[in-house]
């Protein structure tokens with residue numbers, strides 16, 4: 001990957017970072033005391049049984065959304081760090097160069113195809 005391409009990637013990652021932060025700000029609160037830095041306030045739609053059920057459903061939905069966004073945010077930030085350090089595109093497990101075609105579809109990939117196959121739930 002050329003310097004120019006890395007610069008473009010860096011810009012698009014920063015843009016996405018900001019988009020995620022504003023998405024999070026729409027329903028979650030920053031909380032430095034929690035592990036992922038954000039909490040979802042419990043929604044309050046009323047005290048009826050229906051309303052309570054809706055609140056719980058909404059709360060769960062928002063927490064799943066928050067977890068997805070925070071995970072994405074972490075991937076983006078660690079990718080930004082790697083670009084800065086000059087280690088971008090290296091597999092975190094075996095240090096091999098990750099295939100450019102893989103990075104194209106998944107710019108935040110941490111592992112090469114071989115290692116990713118052994119870690120089915122990681123990028």
Ligand SMILES: [Zn+2]
Pocket residue numbers: 091092093094095096111112113114115116
């Ligand atoms: Zn690897």
